[in-house]
Ligand SMILES: [Zn+2]
């Protein structure tokens with residue numbers, strides 16, 4: 001008999017499922033990858049086979065222009081991956097198609113969250129609490145200072161700014177996968193039916209969301225607009241475009257940014273953001289600790305962010321925990 005959980009091994013470039021010779025979210029090309037979601041730090045191109053949800057595979061196809069080796073698995077579906085290991089994909093509530101992966105072997109259960117959040121999001125299925133022995137959690141916002149306000153408050157600020165600036169436009173910086181669509185869907189839910197103008201880099205992903213059953217309303221391209229058409233409107237662009245030449249075509253933009261990091265005033269100032277919107281697709285400190293309590297694993301492995309504080313919290317709460325040193329996970333997706 002091999003020692004418990006010797007079949008799962010954290011390596012610097014991903015979680016190795018040894019008897020199946022497969023990897024979860026590997027940061028370099030491998031023959032078989034299990035991918036939690038489409039953000040670039042989790043979903044790299046160039047694997048032999050990629051096992052992921054249909055939406056994640058569609059996102060990867062859009063980004064890497066290839067569908068080679070795509071192996072779809074639906075939420076709730078269990079697939080045998082070899083070596084006596086099965087994998088079940090469960091919603092993570094992070095972005096469209098995002099999954100936690102439950103790995104089981106000989107009665108031992110390991111859940112890898114990928115990125116996740118607990119607050120409601122109209123663009124993706126909600127996180128499911130899944131009992132397990134080892135819980136491998138992200139920790140992007142793993143400090144007590146990080147508390148994300150209800151998104152309704154932040155959307156309210158955005159709509160207010162728009163009312164107050166009828167001759168300008170509100171330029172919202174948001175990541176092209178996930179954050180942009182969530183902000184648009186929340187604006188629609190708040191009754192905002194006007195045209196929302198898009199930077200060209202966001203168009204394809206918004207169409208993909210629409211095709212996967214997330215209606216985003218009337219979206220049009222900035223490149224096809226006159227300045228006057230955009231006055232009094234909301235414009236969405238990737239964060240990199242905020243201070244860019246591109247923004248000169250906009251009518252007196254008021255610069256906003258939707259990110260969990262907007263909690264840190266200095267980050268907002270550095271980016272020249274006038275209207276910081278604290279909107280995150282990651283669990284905040286309260287969600288991270290509550291989730292560990294609800295999942296109630298024998299052991300928690302912490303990765304992908306600020307491991308130390310969450311490790312300390314586990315120790316103070318008599319929970320076994322360790323920090324993993326995985327490389328290559330940067331916040332594409334805060
Ligand atoms: Zn992510």
Ligand SMILES: [Zn+2]
Pocket residue numbers: 039041042115304329330331332333
């Ligand atoms: Zn991530």
